[in-house]
Amino acid sequence: MRFQRVKGTRDILPLEALARRELEQLVFSRLSRSGFQPIHTPTFEKFELYQRSTGESSDIVIKEMYRFQDMGGRDLALRPEGTPSVMRAILENHIKLPVRLWYSMSMFRQDKPQKGRYREHTQIGAEIVGEAEPEADAELIKLGFDLFSEIGIDGMYMELNSIGCRECRPTYQVKLVNFLKKHSSEMCEECRVRMERNPLRVFDCKVASCQDILKSAPSQRDHLCKECKEHFDKVKKGISAFNIPYQENDRLVRGLDYYSRTVIEFKSTSLGAQDAVCGGGRYDYLAEEMGGPHIPGTGFAFGVERALLASKGEGIFTYEQPTIALLILPLGSDATSFALDLVFKLRKAGLEALVEFRSGGLSRMLKRAASRNARKVLIVGEDEMASGVFILRDMKSGEQRELSFEELIESQDADSS
Template sequence: MKFNAPRGTNDILPPEIKKWQYIEDLTHKLFTNYNYQEIRTPIFEYTELFQRGIGEVTDIVEKEMYTFEDKSGRSITLRPEGTASVIRSFLENKIYGQAQPTKYYYIGPMFRYERPQSGRFRQFHQLGVEAIASDDPALDAEIISLGIRLMEELGLEDFELHLNSVGCKSCRPKYVKKLKSFLIENKEDLCDKCRERIERNPLRVLDCKNQSCQSVIKGAPKITEHLCPECDEHFSEVQSFLDILNIEYNINPLLVRGLDYYTNTAFEIKDNALGAQNTVFGGGRYNGLAEEIGNRDIPGIGFALGIERLLLSLDAKGIEVAEEAGIDLYITVIGKKAKREAFRLLDILRNEDFKTEIDYLDRSVGSQMKSADRMNAEYTIIIGEDELENNSATIRNMKSGNEEEIKLSNLLEVMKQLVDKEEI
């Protein structure tokens, strides 16, 4: 029987994993500089958390969640996104009793049952940030600037920031009522999916990519023209702080995002090199989420970035973020006695942080040298009976071909010199 990875999942193999590690290392460094601390939440949660947090009439909850019953009959769901879990943790662990705001970041796998396509998988990976317990518009600008800074650090510059406000529980219902009336008037020109959305979740119609729906949406009332004074002021302040940071943005009144918990600021970073599915990351405010899942009126804002889609952007631009690293030294051995001495030297070198390898397949000298070449070894050394007896061996620079006779007892000191000057 042959086993394959489930559809919509994939193995991340060397050397590709180097790119992932580079992005993760950069994330840890950059986000820490902004005073965000890492949080790790469970891979699965009780299903109701996502039903209440994300919204029961969203595509994620209705169609895309991996939900099952555990052995006690409880409904469990693999997390489809990170924010609801972070807020659950914040409330459960009473972090609101500590100094605020709380700033978290996370990196990890998420799960959605959707049609696999370029950059979109059923198990995918996100890195994200959440800033909790402050409604300051400057924090909105900080969150956006942090995401942009990450893109820039990776060498990505040709992208667009789309910005909107989706209002609050005071002004948004009034807007939704007007939008709903407009959509009913134009119902015949909408796709079947959007006709269903009119009653259940009319804001989602604004996000439809169907060409016929797009034509209708162009004439729809704009949410930015129906904000309450408080939301309008907040949105203006967010823009003013982005202006301070010299961050360019496009006001996009049709931007609503795919989750029900968003309020006020909503944003997306788009990379046109990716085609139709061009959103690299997005986020916004969710001032009602903590109240929805924990009965506490605590504001928050964050974003999530898909690592697979980020890698697509890097590939589309021809940006290499991490070169395949080779090893420092490959020790070629001849005979059992030499193997034992090489194994001892291997341990000494590794304890001094040298990437070192030997043969474990009892291959010929020629095959061992080919293996060293495949591993992109910078240096090789051959140890046999004669080398042991004379306490000497020849170390070779695999790039230049230069060789040098050394004392085996001085191998560690020689390697310390060679990796510094990188040539013989």
């Protein structure tokens, strides 16, 4: 075959597509109850939107975006994450605040694919916009925790941190940079670059010698301003009140520029290197970065592919071979058009039914029905057409009953398995 998928993309075959539907329905139901409304935004936006919001120092903007020009010479990009678009939509459509929105949308990043990482993936996100209160963060975390517990994420744990605000973060950064400069000769090349661009990111470094040095680095937590500390304490208090276990990790920084105060990640121990299932946090400056008014917000987004991967062990999703409730087997060419007429009547009455079009003797027809996972078959041959009484056969037990069309509809037999 001449064609194959573009690198990093996937075909989602029926078995997985069904599991996805179940997942999405579960999320929809839980979020609706909590006052979230669905939203969809365009798959591509102006490149500048992401540049201004996701941020110039983020890897996403620096090297992972699908950026292109349209015929009008506009500088566009495929959506790498959902939050900027949602905020843009709120501002552009003057959506009344506060508001709770959720979405399920494809995201595109030109990363090198590996387990749990694709160039197109689906994120389900939930955003609470217009509320600066720590209770909003705590509620959102509770929602996420319940959702992932219900989905059955293997080895799930949550990490939490506060990265301060524009009052206290710069002060801390200066202290951190001063510290790093003192040790710069002992640190790896990349860390020295990070020092200049986004000093907080040095904490992500995996080099052992760097980590040793960082052990004695000043901690973010000790440099939060009064307001941020209070906010963070209230978030933690709220989470504890819900009995949600978490690990405070003052190295948790997150790669997007717009976060302030609360940042969270839900991780799974079963995903290999790409262990983050869900990431999120507060983004009180995002609207302003985009040239709008001050609008606080907090949210999270999780990867559908990763959630499904991590729920394979104890997950609630079925992954069962789909079955056909009722397969009609017409014997002889006249019977096919008769069966087709019949099948639409059955469907109209609410039954799930299909007609086998390929001709053949009854023996072969039954073989086919078995290989197509039919639960029941209806035999329609010369005798049946003449008498109006059909044979309904249960494929599992082999039991047969003779029924008229009316009796068949009444019994709703096709739907019982």
